[in-house]
Amino acid sequence: MYVAVKGGERAIDNAHAWLAEERRGDTAVPELSVAQIREQMALAVNRVMAEGSLYDPELAALAIKQARGDLIEAIFLIRAYRTTLPRFGASAPVETARMACLRRISATFKDAPGGQVLGPTFDYTHRLLDFKLAADGEVPAAPETPAAPAEVPHITGFLNRDGLIQEEPAGDDTPPDLTREPLELPAGRALRLQSLTRGDEGFVLGMAYSTQRGYARNHAFVGELRIGTVAVEMEIPELGFAIEIGEIELTECETVNQFTGSKTEPPQFTRGYGLVFGQTERKAISMALVDRALRWKELGEEDSGAPAQDEEFVLYHADNIQATGFLEHIKLPHYVDFQSELELVRRIRAEAEAATSREAAE
Amino acid sequence: MSEIETRKGWMSLLARAPADRLEQLWQGAGLAPAFAWLRAPEVGGVMVRGRMGGTGQPFNLGEMTVTRCALRLEGGAVGHGYVQGRDKAHAERAALCDALMQTDAATDLREAVLAPLAAEMAESRAARARKAAATKVDFFTMVRGED
Structure with missing residues (x-):
């Protein structure tokens, strides 16, 4: 109150x-x-x-x-x-296959066409504090080698050719938008992905880690991880054609997961998908793992009762703004609430004490 | 290339151009055409979409800021500016360039503003590609087994 x-x-x-x-x-x-x-x-x-x-x-x-x-x-x-911005419209889906990659690695194919490009990664650093950074230091220019301009195809495309991986059929449905309508369950995959990509990194990481440790186990390989820039294209109604309205950096992760088949699906690899703004690879990998775990129903898998399979649990707790809003409101004045609780406890205690003294008297 | 394709090309270039560099080149070109607003610059959001698995059904990824405006030159040419970010002057320059590119000033404008912008943006993209190429792994196999 x-x-x-x-x-x-x-x-x-x-x-x-x-x-x-x-x-x-x-x-x-x-x-x-x-x-x-x-x-x-x-x-x-x-x-x-x-x-x-x-x-x-x-x-x-x-x-x-x-x-x-x-x-x-x-x-x-x-x-x-x-929330103060007028919405001009929605972009065409970004073409991640045409990403200008600064990093692109695959844990499944050593000789992937386009190669393994490490990019500016923390991987292989020794995680020792660098005291040179505490002093002013000139940074030597990063080495360059000639680059052949070539498109870097998605790794899952190769597996697809052999029919060994579940298809991801294209479509042009208008996806639901949780910034416009409240999140309702059961949520389709489009809504789950929107919720995960803006979800708290720590929470999504924890959920993903739980699937690796055996809760909703679906052993994931990072089929591909890529970071780079993509053009954003939007149809401009007053022009009658689409133009690029900008360029954004994205991290995309596609996992390839073991799948022994179910009543509805043949044994094949299945996929988890992560796509996140910026260079955010921990988040993108986590998102892909949680996406895969939440797909159990559509793939006809068993519900093992794991938290990462529970769409209500994951989606309703992934948003750190909702969470922090509700959590932090309890520090604001609840004087009247507490006053009534205090009176209740006093009355119960008084009744209990009266009962004890009555028993002692009997 | 069709007229629309060509126009798409310069509009896309102007949308992605660094605002301060566009401003410098525009000032250098010494153009100051009179114009009237059809839509004064306004800042808004565009919902960016992705595809499930990179190829599947669309989903909403998140918004980006965009500034747009529209204007008409005294000669009648209409220019539209749609640019990334919240810089209203950037949108105005983009719309002016779009309008002028439909007039006799097009050749001069391309030479003074669009061509150098395109070249610089291509070079900065190429420089990143060269740095990425330098981090490409060359695998080699160690000799295995025993003699």
């Missing part, structure tokens, strides 16, 4: 003023610019764009600065801003 109370305005104003001062920190240290965050904290910016569900690096960097580096708070700011 909420009861309006007045007061606290001066305390709130002063708290906000102090927050601004604390955000700035020691003024003897130079202030961080939004451009510095965008360029040098790029993976944090990517996460805020992915979970904020709005691709705009400049805004995400600003949100990180305003939130003092609290990424969930920054995501909250982006989500709030997003």
Whole structure:
């Protein structure tokens, strides 16, 4: 129960003023610019764009600065801003097969056409703190070698030719949008993927990890992981044709999963899919694993009762803004609620004490 | 290339162009045509879609910011600007270029603005491709077995 109370305005104003001062920190240290965050904290910016569900690096960097580096708070700011934007329309589905890849690896085929391109990865680093970064240091230019302009085909396309992997038939249905209609269950795969791609990285990672540890086990290979830029094309009604309205960076993960067949499907490989804004490979792999686990019904698999198979559990708890909103509201004044609880406990105690003393007297 | 394809080409280039570089080239071209707004610049969102498994049914991935506007030159040519991000001046430049590309100024504009933009954007893309190529793995097999 909420009861309006007045007061606290001066305390709130002063708290906000102090927050601004604390955000700035020691003024003897130079202030961080939004451009510095965008360029040098790029993976944090990517996460805020992915979970904020709005691709705009400049805004995400600003949100990180305003939130003092609290990424969930920054995501909250982006989500709030997003709701103020008029919707111009929807893009044509992006063509990830035509991605300009800066990273592209496959754990299933060593000699994949297009090759194994590592890109700017943390993999193979020793995870030792680099104290050179604590001092000002010039970074040597990254080596370059001539690149043949060639399209890099999807690995799953090769398996498809032999019919060894479940098909992903193209279509042009208008997908449901959970930013427009509330999420209702059972959710189709389109809605699940939208929910997962903006879901909390930690939560989706935990769910994915649970499938690897045996809860809804479906042993996954990373068929392909690619990071790069794709053009975004949209039909412009006043022109009557489509133009590219921009270019975004994406991470795509396709998993290939063992599948022994079911009542409806032959033994073949099945697929999980992850597609996330920015360079966000941990999230994209996690998304693919959870997507695959949630597909048990359409593939005719057993429900093993695992959390990652429970669409209600996963989808209703993946959103960190919903979660943090409900969680953090309990710190706000509940004086009246608590007053009634207090009275209840006092009355029960009084009754219990009265009963005890009656028994003692008898 | 058809007229529409050509127009698509320059509009797409202007949408993706770095706003400050477009501004520099535009200033360098010394063009200041008079125009009237048909739609003043406005910032909005576009829902970006992906396909399940890269090839399947569409799903909503998330939005991106886009700024659009439309204007008419005194000569009557109508230009549309749809650009990535929230920069209204960028959208205005893009719409002006789109309109001028439909006039006699097209050849000069292409030379002064569009061609250098296209070349620079292609070079920065190529530079990233060369860095990626340098991280391509060359596998070799160690000699196995015993003599």
